[in-house]
Each structure stands twice: as structure tokens, then as C-alpha cells.
Amino acid sequence: MEARKIGVLTGGGDCPGLNAVIRGIVRKGVQEYAYEFVGFRDGWRGPLEGDVVPLGIPAVRGILPRGGTILGSSRTNPFKEEHGVRRIKENLAKEEVDALITIGGEDTLGVAARLSDEFGIPCVGVPKTIDNDLSATDYTFGFDTAVGIATEAIDRLHTTAESHMRVLVVEVMGRHAGWIALHSGLAGGANAILIPEQRFSVDDVCSWVTSRFKASYAPIVVVAEGAMPKDGELVLKDGSLDSFGHVRLSGVGEWLAKEIERRTGKEARTTVLGHVQRGGTPSAFDRWLATRFGLHAIDAVRDGDFGKMVALRGTDIVRVPIAEATSRLKTVDPALYAEVGVFFG
Amino acid sequence: MEARKIGVLTGGGDCPGLNAVIRGIVRKGVQEYAYEFVGFRDGWRGPLEGDVVPLGIPAVRGILPRGGTILGSSRTNPFKEEHGVRRIKENLAKEEVDALITIGGEDTLGVAARLSDEFGIPCVGVPKTIDNDLSATDYTFGFDTAVGIATEAIDRLHTTAESHMRVLVVEVMGRHAGWIALHSGLAGGANAILIPEQRFSVDDVCSWVTSRFKASYAPIVVVAEGAMPKDGELVLKDGSLDSFGHVRLSGVGEWLAKEIERRTGKEARTTVLGHVQRGGTPSAFDRWLATRFGLHAIDAVRDGDFGKMVALRGTDIVRVPIAEATSRLKTVDPALYAEVGVFFG
Amino acid sequence: MEARKIGVLTGGGDCPGLNAVIRGIVRKGVQEYAYEFVGFRDGWRGPLEGDVVPLGIPAVRGILPRGGTILGSSRTNPFKEEHGVRRIKENLAKEEVDALITIGGEDTLGVAARLSDEFGIPCVGVPKTIDNDLSATDYTFGFDTAVGIATEAIDRLHTTAESHMRVLVVEVMGRHAGWIALHSGLAGGANAILIPEQRFSVDDVCSWVTSRFKASYAPIVVVAEGAMPKDGELVLKDGSLDSFGHVRLSGVGEWLAKEIERRTGKEARTTVLGHVQRGGTPSAFDRWLATRFGLHAIDAVRDGDFGKMVALRGTDIVRVPIAEATSRLKTVDPALYAEVGVFFG
Amino acid sequence: MEARKIGVLTGGGDCPGLNAVIRGIVRKGVQEYAYEFVGFRDGWRGPLEGDVVPLGIPAVRGILPRGGTILGSSRTNPFKEEHGVRRIKENLAKEEVDALITIGGEDTLGVAARLSDEFGIPCVGVPKTIDNDLSATDYTFGFDTAVGIATEAIDRLHTTAESHMRVLVVEVMGRHAGWIALHSGLAGGANAILIPEQRFSVDDVCSWVTSRFKASYAPIVVVAEGAMPKDGELVLKDGSLDSFGHVRLSGVGEWLAKEIERRTGKEARTTVLGHVQRGGTPSAFDRWLATRFGLHAIDAVRDGDFGKMVALRGTDIVRVPIAEATSRLKTVDPALYAEVGVFFG
Incomplete structure (x- = not known):
């Protein structure tokens, strides 16, 4: 089968570069392969409900530097909807869509893998996660932008701290993987970097804080939102119990600042960057990566190479089975974490 | 008396531009008037305890673009210390300091005014407040930098919101005055701007939010940390009672996000910029203003014009009595707030 | 006569903030006064040729942070076109436009003044010049953005120079006035700032350069494109004769770098920022100023206060006769230039 | 032999991240291996003339975000100096330096390779080139910063162009390799990208320009300083003959702008970013890469793995023979250049 009309969707949390991918797909698809395109709105909700928008060259003009996604996003999962797969098949048929390019993270791509492998819907995947925690690709777009924003914030904090x-x-962001904390903390010259992969000791943090003050400098502590102490009670924000059986009333940042004040007697202040990390214009690196992902994704469609996902290896874009790529979370290697530990304190 | 050796101190919360002021004072004082300088450390703690550092041309090289203050800062108030004034006089005499340039906000300058007017210690003031809430000057340095940082954050949030x-x-910052919220909210295209000067109605906010969604856009709400609702219970973070007699468990931003979710059924997320707003390199505007404040402060010393503070009026630097300048907080004029209200919703 | 339909145009070189003005005019005009609007394309070419575009709330959504002008611009002068005034009158009548808001510099506003004062076409002006050289207003929007960009460039040059x-x-930009050079040079810590208002001595520049090297730092020289040496031959880029009767083959920056190399024996490199200074997103300050100019311009229309221009005085927006405001170029005051001279060398 | 005292030098053009490398080397070397360090000033001039500076933890505090190099740089080549190698050996002996870490590009590392391989001076290399044209490493630090600065400039130019x-x-920079042009041009949405690897056709450029105008957009042309036309006369800036036998009077950017004006009748303007691209604070990516290069370089010293250079492969830092790494320039692959060609016009 040769594809002639291709559907595109973006699912999961947005991150800078989504529009660059869409533009890359459409520019090459239209100009080099004479494909037609249709956009599905709000991730899997689009094909489920047949919510489509036109997607030609005019629609992708000027979107390269814009954050977010012109297609909207959602966390809708067709496998949790009644007759989800059937409805998707019907809507693809109705729109005469021959193949789908799905841009998303673990969840969105997981659906694409099953639809492709089990239900014969031709899907190509483009990996996306602000957290950089997808294995099979060196980096995901959006991550470099987030790290840049967090680093700039840390840069600013040094002078006021001192x-x-x-x-x-x-x-900073990072529920299950500490990549943003690790990279921005190192780049920003933090004196402690706390990641979800390794429970932290509040006592260690306090001793780094104290040692930094002894050198007549003020400490910066970077903590991923998913980091957890091994000593001390961290109670969950939403009132639910955390894995220690505690109710958390505040984010880990604010909690930690209070613990440091209590244990060291030093004043501590908190910054919670939140969604600033995932919004706005992508960095040049992310635009480059996202655009190339788009160009290679449409090549995979042309080659009929479905069930695959594009990925970065070194400076090359390669293709890997989606199912394989989404089976395992890419977390921070303990050896790498140890490597940067030389800067703590 | 002609001054030959001048002391400089920075008090209160730091803000970008302090070093530019110090550099302006020293460069002109040394090169044009052949003055000597000494820096007092950590605001009024310095002259109180005789904690001094050398302050010549080499000390001010390269500090123009650096945030913070090379002299350190504190909130120490000599009128709350035993024999505070006497100790300051003794330390000034010991260091042979003929005049003091005090860079600070309401509190620091208030002390300078009294020392100058009541105790004959020759002081010149330079106004500083990130919040821009000092009357007698059009703007204070640091404010433009803070507004720029907050605006950039708001810019980034639009795409992810949508x-x-x-x-x-x-x-954003602003305990008693809403200047940062007003300027960054307007510049960032916010759909609601809430300031301490006027209690806000959560219902109004929710109706702006709803109307924005109806136009197919996602709303951004900017709220000064000191803003207060007139309806709804806002409980104070530190467990103390607020003016409504409520205990606040969270910042107003997080509280408001939850109220909006509860009342409109729409998801809401919060960003708390915190000290990022007051750290790091000053904007070009703030470097220009701070440098000129420094150049004019040393001219006031040379003229023996003590008890005065430099201030910006249009594009001119003028001198006003410190006592007068610090007597009244400059809050947002209701007419100006009404002017920007056209963009709400 | 009460205006009901208003035309808007932008003329002369573009600068960041034009879209913010347009948005301010339309939002307030539509929402508060129920006016209708029409945009004329490319400055005075629009009303001359009847080239109009619809201008309602949807047209101004999302344009606040965007540089350039959605209406296009040109340097067309109706007084240099055959039957220019008559054609404008006819086209305004045809579009049923009751009043014009003209956003532009000396030339564009000069036309508006004559059309208003001599030909009875109701015009309100909004001042615009990247160079900040319009008298009657403390600042024009776009200038702060340009200064910020130039300052950031200078910041970057220090480390590589050293x-x-x-x-x-x-x-940097500035053909007739040295404001951008003066502000960015001061903010960036330049060791020489050369402006069109005062012929510079290459020997002085070389002696500042040498003195800077003696202090073990590397010098940065900021030169406005319109600055002229009093010694040395500067030949004009376009092959025409300059006021010395010389042909200039290169920009003043490159010429000066070569002269410095020749006279001091030190290597010199040049950066020509060019249009980067006038493009892209406006600074928060410029968005604030431009928006308020727009809000006050529409108020002037409502008040029937034609032949006037909005202007910034301190923190207030006032109205002044256009004719008066454009009669004199605002150049750098020699006293102000002397003030910053303390940082040379 | 176990190294106890290590010399560090930086050679060639500076680029953002040099200080991050030095800090990484010293922090790990002192804290984990108890090494002592000495800095040699200005590249190979330092060991040639015995010009050394102390290099301990205090010297590297706060330098992570600073561009340039605290050790200074030069293009001195010891093989072109009388008794160069002997003098280096003597000075290393005098300082009791056991090993050298040399941070530099092709020239600096080429010297290190020969000193290590032919003369038994234990050297470890760290690759550095703003142009990213060193083979054996995926990226060099400084490149990402340069691309980011160029991209931001291009972003700004779109609105004023339109x-x-x-x-x-x-x-943009790039004498022999077009990496900066390619990445920033793609990221900035340029309509033509001209690189040294492939002679460009001015006619093609003009046809892209014309086609872009037809779509009602204004074109951006990014040209590497080393790009050369295959049609048209490009005359060399310095009066020397280029490979066509022509004298160039201007940079390729200005020359091309004039040719485009002449051939298409459209106005064209030029920006020459120059050294802005190599100065100032490094991007987060470059700080990460440079820091890790430093950490791994000191590990190579500890392992006695001399004659080697650290390099990036994917997300790993590896070691490769310096001689091999510097033998071939890494230029833009024609296939990659063709890939981005889809965006031209």
C-alpha cells in the first residue's frame, strides 16, 4: 500500500518543538512526496471522535519558533474508551487516511505500537517527553529548552543567595527521572542535585549546605519534583498517601527548604518553575532535533516502515520499534550521578 | 566640611543594579573628586560593628552586569540595637569616614534620614526597591529587570496553556504594591491581574477565565503575592491569621488556582517565580538608572547636600529630602489599574 | 462630529511595539467606545491607494509580543505624490473613515500634522522611532528593546575580547542621534562611546584603548552608525561624498577598527548588529509604553483632540501638538554625554 | 610514572565553555585525586616562556557561567619557535609538571599530539572549536551557544523583514565548515543556507528569494563567512586574491546582499554577528559538555592514557587518539545539507 493521505496527532503533555515536528513532516511530505495531510485534534481524542483540521503548507508557516502544538493535546487513551479501536478505524477510513504519525510520550506511543502491531493501523512514532526519559533515543526535543530555562533561573539565584x-x-520538573535536575543543576553550578532515582538524605544536603557556607558562598539546591527523602517525612500535596504512608501538604521544594531551615538555622527560599519549563519558544537544539524527527518520520511513512519510531543516536536519526522503545523508562545512570557528585557542597 | 573619605552600604532585600550604583559612585568619586572609599558590609550591620572592606577602582571592575551586592546586605536596624547611633558614630570616626551613601529601601533610607536629620551624620540616599513602591522617584532600579523576567515567564506560559x-x-512579587504584577501582566498579555491595592473577586476572575475560554484561548492570571480576595477564604502560609482571621496554608497563587478549578471545572496550574525575579544580571534600563543614581549620589556628597536622596523624574536625576520620600508608599493608582482592565477576560 | 470608524496606519522604519499600539487602540476602541476600525497598509501608501484590511478584535489577538507591524510599513509621502491629499480624502470618504491614527516617526507624523492642521483631516499621532530622537516624549517604544539587544551583544564581547x-x-544604530550607543555603551561597560552629536577624535579613542589595556582589560568601543571622526578620513559606504568630501567605502565601525589597529598595533574586530536591533519581540518596557500609547491615542480620538500626538512625560501619557513635537530632533545633551565620559578608558 | 602536578592550557580562538572545562579538571583533580595544578597562560606561549599562574579550587570558583578563558589564549605554535620543544620541556621540569591537559582546536591539539607521540611529553587533549568541525567528536562545546545566538538573531529579523x-x-561564523549556518539557519527558519562545503549559485538564491516573496513572506538568507559563489565575482576583503583570482572588498554577506538587490530589485540588508557568536555565557548544553570533558580529561591523566583526546559519542564521553582526531576536518555531509534543502525558498 502506498500512503497518499496522512494523519498527524500530538498527545500527552506539550513540549517545545511539537510544531517544528509537524512543520517538518508537512513541508517534506507535500513538497517531495506530494502527500496530503490532515491534523487530528487533541491527541487520540481526534481520531476517536473524528475531530480533524486541514494541515497544508499554509497551516505550518511561522510555527517553527512557537511552543505548544497547533493540533492541541490530551491524555485520552482509546483503549480505555468503548469501541475505541473500531471508532479510530472508522474515522481514519472516513477521512481516507492511510497512515498516522503520532507524536507523543510513553502513553501516546504505547497506543500507537498496539494499534500498529495488533490492529494493523499503520503508525509511525515521534518520541516526545520534556523529561528525556524515553529509552532508545539519546535526547527528546523540549528537554534542552527546559534545561536552558532552569539553568537561567539558577544563574539568577546565585547573586541573590549570596x-x-x-x-x-x-x-524543577521530573517525576520519575532526574534528567532536568541533573543537567540544569550541573550547568547552573548547584551545590546539591536531588533526583527521583535515588532517595536523598536531608542530612547530606544539610552538610553540603553548611560546607558551602564555610567557603563563604551561598548554596543552591536543585530538586526534581519526584525526588524523595530517605530520612524525614514528606507529605503529599494532594492529600493522598505517599509511599511512606504520609500525606504530602506541599511540593518537595518547599518542604525541603523548611527542613534545611530547621536543621541548619539558615534562611532558605524556594522557586517552583512549573510550566514555564515546558512553554514558549524551543531552543535552537530542540528546533533542529524536532525538525529532523519530522523529516525522518515522513520518510518512514514513505518507506512503509510502520510500528517504528524515529530516534536520535549520536548525530544520526535512526528507526527503532516503538514497542521496544517505550518498554523501559530511561532513568539517570548511578555512575553518571556519581560523576557530578564532585560538585556537591 | 569637605568630605574626603566616604562610606557606602547596601541594605534590605538585594536587587539587580546595586553593584552598578556602587561602581558609579566609586568611579566618579575617585577619578573626578579624588575621594577615598570604604565599604560597610551587610547594610547597617557594617557601621554598627565596624565591618569594613576596601572599596577602590579594582574592587568595582567587572561588577556592572552582576546582580546582588558586593557589600552584602541585611535588615539590621541601628535604632533597635543598644547604643546603635553611638556605635555608628564611633566606627565612622575610627575609619575617618566623613559621609555615608546608603543604598536601600524604605527602612534603610528611613534610618539614613534620621541619622542625617537628628544626629548630624552626613548621609546621602539612593532608593532601591524591586517593588517600585517608593514615592518621589518615577522608577527604582531592579524593577525593570523583575518585570522583564516575569514577562518572559508569562510569554512562555501562553503556548502550554493553549x-x-x-x-x-x-x-509574582509585590507584598504591598502591585507594580510588578501590573507591568508584567500587561506586557505578557494576562487575562487578569490581581494586585494588593484592590481586593479581588474570585467570581470576577472566574468569569474572565470563562470568557477567555469562549474565545478559544487559554487564560493567564497574574497575581501579586500580597493580593487578597474579597470573597473566599485565603489562609496564611505561615499558620498565622490573616486580616480575615484565617490561617493561610499556601501562597495566594496556589490557593487561587485551586479555587478556579473548583469553581470553573477547568484545570489550573501555578508558577511561583520567587527570588528568580530579584537575582541575576540587571536589564540595560536598570544598569543605566543605577549607574546614573551612583554618579549623582557622589555629586550630592561633593555638594554637601546631605539628608537628600537621588530620584528619577522623567529622564532627569533630581534630589529630594529622604524623609519626605520614604514617608509614603507608592501604590498603583486606581485610574491606572482601571486603564489596563480593558484587557481582562 | 463624532468618529465612529477609525483608520490606523504605521509608517517609516518598523520597530518593536507597533503591534502593541495597534492592539491597544482596537481593544479599547471596540470594547469601550464601540468604534469600528480599518487598517491602511504600508503607511501613507494605504490611504493613498485605498489599500485597506479589516481590523477587529480577532486581528489583534496574539500580536502583543510580536515585532514588526501587521499593517506593513513604507516611506511613502503623500505630499510627493500627485493629488496626494485629494486621493487620501477620497479614500477616507469611500471607507467612511472619520479619523486616522498615524503611528510613525518624524516624516509620517509630519504628514499627519499638515493633513490635520492644513487640510482638515482629523489625525492623532503616536510617536515611533527606534533611535529615541523625537522631542516632546521622554522615550519612544522600540528604543528599550534595541538598547537591550545591543547591551547583550556587548556583554558577550567582553569575555572574548579579554x-x-x-x-x-x-x-549600533543611530544616524543622527546617539541614544542607542549612549545607553547600550553605558549599560555594557564600554570604554568609548561615539555618537553623531560630537565628532570623535581617533587619537582619544586610541588613548582610551591603550589605557584600558594597561589596566589588563580589553576595550570595547561602541560607535553609532552616524558618528564621524574629526581626524582621519572616513569615506562613505555608498560611494557618495561625506561632509568632508570623502568617499566612504565601509561602515564607520569597520573603518574605526582598522584605524585603531593601524595606530595602536592591537588587533581589532567589528560587530555590525544591523536590523537585529529593530526586530523581534519587544521588551516588557516597550510593550507597556506602546500599549499605553494605543489606549491614550483612542482617547484622544474620542475627545476629538486632533492634530495631537501622545507622549510620555515621567510615568504619565500626555498630549502635545504633533507639529511642535516633530519640529526638532532630540539629540544627546552634551552634559549627559560628559556625565558618562567618566567611564571611558 | 604517576602524575602529581598537572599543567592546563587553552589555545586558539576562545569559545564559551573553556572555563567550565578548567573547573571540571581542577575540582575533580584536587578533590578526588589530590593533584596539584598550574595554569599556563595564552596557549603554548605559557609553557614556552614559563608563564604560569596558580590554579586551585579558589581560582575556579564562579567561572562556570563565564565565557572566555581565565588562562588567556594565543595561536603560538612551539614548532615554529626556536628550540620550542626544548624550552617547553625545561619549563615543565622547572614547574615539576608531570602532565599537560591542552584544550584547543586542530592546531593546539596537533601540537599536543606531536609532543606526546614524538617527544614523550604526556599530553591529554580536550577538543574545542566554535565551528564544530573536529572529527571524532559528535559536538564541541561553544558550538551550541553560537548556534543559539545566531538563531535568536534570525528570529528577530523575520518581523522586520516582513x-x-x-x-x-x-x-555567521564558519570559514571551512558550515555547521553554524546549517543549524542556525534551520532553527531560525531561513529560506537559504549557504555553506563553505558547496559553492552556491546566486541565481538559485535569487530564485528562492523571489519564491518566498510570492508566498507573501520576506526571505532570510544565512551565509557562512567562508561560503563562496560559483557564479558572480566575490572579491576578498583584505585585498588579496581569492581562489577565483578576485580581490574581495567586503564580507560575503554584504556582497551577497548587493547582488540580490541588483538581480531581484528587492531591498536587502546585512547583519554581521561577528565575535558576539563566540563570547559570553555558555548555553546549558555547552556547560554540561565542557564540564564532562573536564572530568574525563583528568581521568585520562590518572589512567596515564596520554596522546588521547576526550570526545562525545552519543551521550558518552570516550577517548580517541589525538593524532587521528585532528587529521581530518569534519565538514557538512552533502546528504544532510540536501535534507534541509526542503526548506529553501
């Missing part, structure tokens, strides 16, 4: 000799705690 | 059709709440 | 102990020459 | 429907030509 003027008042205070501790500054910065909470 | 991709998921969520409400984004941004809490 | 690593190689080279002279770095930065040529 | 407001006046002009062509904007941006000349």
Missing part, C-alpha cells in the same frame, strides 16, 4: 547568605531551593 | 486549554496562574 | 586581548568595535 | 518586505542576509 547577597543575603541564604539557601535557595529550586524545584 | 495546548491543553488550562488556566495558568503566575504568582 | 581572552585574546583584542579591541572589539560594535556599530 | 514589515518592509526586504531580504535580510545574516553572515
